[in-house]
Amino acid sequence: MIEIIELTKKYGNFTALNSLSLQIEKGTVFGFVGQNGAGKSTTFSILATLLAPTSGTAYINGFNVQKEPKKVRRQLGYMPDFFGVYDQLKTVEYLHFYGASYGIPAYEREKLIPQLLDLVNLSHKQDSYVDLLSRGMKQRLCLARSLIHDPEVLILDEPASGLDPRARVEMREILKELKNMGKTILISSHILPELAEMCDTLGIIDQGRLIAEGSVSEIQARLKGEKLIIVKAHGDFSKAIAFFEDDLNVSKLTKGEEENALQFIFRGSDLEQSELLKKAILNNIAISSFSEIESNLEDVFMEITKGVELS
Numbered sequence: 001m002i003e004i005i006e007l008t009k010k011y012g013n014f015t016a017l018n019s020l021s022l023q024i025e026k027g028t029v030f031g032f033v034g035q036n037g038a039g040k041s042t043t044f045s046i047l048a049t050l051l052a053p054t055s056g057t058a059y060i061n062g063f064n065v066q067k068e069p070k071k072v073r074r075q076l077g078y079m080p081d082f083f084g085v086y087d088q089l090k091t092v093e094y095l096h097f098y099g100a101s102y103g104i105p106a107y108e109r110e111k112l113i114p115q116l117l118d119l120v121n122l123s124h125k126q127d128s129y130v131d132l133l134s135r136g137m138k139q140r141l142c143l144a145r146s147l148i149h150d151p152e153v154l155i156l157d158e159p160a161s162g163l164d165p166r167a168r169v170e171m172r173e174i175l176k177e178l179k180n181m182g183k184t185i186l187i188s189s190h191i192l193p194e195l196a197e198m199c200d201t202l203g204i205i206d207q208g209r210l211i212a213e214g215s216v217s218e219i220q221a222r223l224k225g226e227k228l229i230i231v232k233a234h235g236d237f238s239k240a241i242a243f244f245e246d247d248l249n250v251s252k253l254t255k256g257e258e259e260n261a262l263q264f265i266f267r268g269s270d271l272e273q274s275e276l277l278k279k280a281i282l283n284n285i286a287i288s289s290f291s292e293i294e295s296n297l298e299d300v301f302m303e304i305t306k307g308v309e310l311s
């Protein structure tokens with residue numbers, strides 16, 4: 001279990017994390033979503049006991065990250081967004097090196113390392129030099145490294161970044177397996193559809209603040225009542241713009257990508273939406289199409305991070 005309580009981190013005058021609180025139950029796969037610079041890596045570094053917060057605190061399985069860092073590290077497998085691999089070490093030697101630094105005896109490592117290589121689909125590369133592995137393979141090796149001491153909690157900073165679609169699918173399958181093993185997993189990304197498939201719950205972080213939290217459908221539901229409508233209007237286009245702009249349920253009206261198209265956010269009910277269309281036709285606006293665009297998670301995210309008030 002991960003508990004983050006009012007975590008704030010300042011770099012000089014700049015506030016990278018702003019009173020962030022979050023609770024992640026055991027066995028959950030939690031997706032931490034945010035744009036570049038939102039504060040994801042800062043949060044992860046604090047949880048991994050590598051960075052001190054300015055204020056607030058966090059617990060990993062009940063251990064305080066500042067007061068009990070050694071105990072926290074035993075509980076935690078951490079995969080940073082950037083990691084080095086030593087050249088002149090073979091895959092299997094690399095894992096022995098990390099296993100030894102966790103104090104795992106050689107005879108145990110002999111059994112454990114083949115299992116880990118199997119889990120991350122790298123058995124066939126056990127005698128390859130690590131710096132010659134592909135990017136996806138290095139990511140998987142780093143994941144195996146973070147699992148060497150069988151941690152209960154995993155913190156994975158952008159594990160799918162830079163991977164091709166096939167490697168991403170492989171990574172997703174590995175994470176599924178880890179979830180089935182009962183691990184609590186906190187994973188960050190800005191690739192939303194990826195996270196949506198892998199995670200039980202999502203948290204959206206923007207400028208160091210957690211601005212939404214819940215299942216994918218819960219987050220979408222929080223924006224319920226707000227639809228994106230695209231209208232194709234012919235003839236006097238400025239008359240059409242003026243007409244729709246005048247409606248109280250319409251906001252953020254802009255020209256659409258296609259010719260004669262305009263789009264806006266509509267906050268009214270289905271009935272009000274049909275009334276709007278009827279009124280437009282009665283006002284002699286020549287409409288060839290009037291359609292509601294289903295928002296996917298990416299749209300929701302863009303909408304949320306543009307500053308839509310959620311609470």
Ligand SMILES: Nc1ncnc2c1ncn2[C@@H]1O[C@H](COP(=O)(O)OP(=O)(O)OP(=O)(O)O)[C@@H](O)[C@H]1O
Pocket residue numbers: 011014016034035036037038039040041042043081
């Ligand atoms: N050591 C530092 N000194 C000053 N500012 C920093 C430092 N580390 C991070 N920051 C700033 O804090 C903010 C949050 O950075 P962080 O790396 O946590 O974001 P992120 O969400 O992980 O972004 P990305 O997706 O790009 O990795 C950024 O504006 C960054 O420039």
